[in-house]
Amino acid sequence: MAGAQRLAQTLAGRLDTTFTKVGTPRTPLDADWQAQLASALPELRQLAETLTLRLVEGHKPLAVLPRCAAALATLPVIARHHPDACLIWLDAHGDLNTPASSVSGYLGGMVLTAAAELWDSGLGSGWRLDQVVLADGRELDQAELALITQYDIRHLTSESLTPEALSQAIGNRPVYLHLDCDLLAPGLMPTEYSVAGGPDLAQLYALCSAIGHHELIGLEVAEFEEQPDFAMAEAAEALCDALAPVYERLYR
Structure with a gap:
């Protein structure tokens, strides 16, 4: 939460506003996904x-x-208010596992399937998987690849992810954008689950510029994590620069 709070402060400064903090930092719970979810449910x-x-x-x-797992709470709310939206999932991972298919048991890897009611998180659902545009998703397991085929999920791979392709995938739909900082090439952002490859900040800016030409519902950013050996303030400013075409359009 310390990294999230730092990034929120930077964004609030850019927008000349304040932010609302939800929850209290606690020691990470060393337990399985069910215990973690049960512990986090009140704050979610x-x-x-x-x-x-x-x-x-x-x-x-x-x-x-x-963490991306917090989107278990946000996505159902967005779906209730905007049932026909397009969800852009900018992430190195698919987050398309279920409790039955996950090898790691990582809660953050089961977000989109919960939002699509393939399992019950206790926080709601409301999305169809064909409303999702998985942008990048360069680290997928076999169960996720099978789900992408089964539910006709639009997947723009690292090779096919361009501003033009992303804009075409959105079409005329309103957009809710989720960004996991591990989308970016390793070393650019303080984030835990980096994956080799990925766009740089200039490429993220170009993607956000394309998204900013569409009707925007909202933006969420996850996995910006406080790391003692990282230039945190500079990273927060750089990420805000890259995201500017989206949040400036939201609050124009």
């Missing part, structure tokens, strides 16, 4: 309630999530 529900209030008030949300 608080996150969902906070996001719901912002949408009811007519705001377009900008959320900074400590």
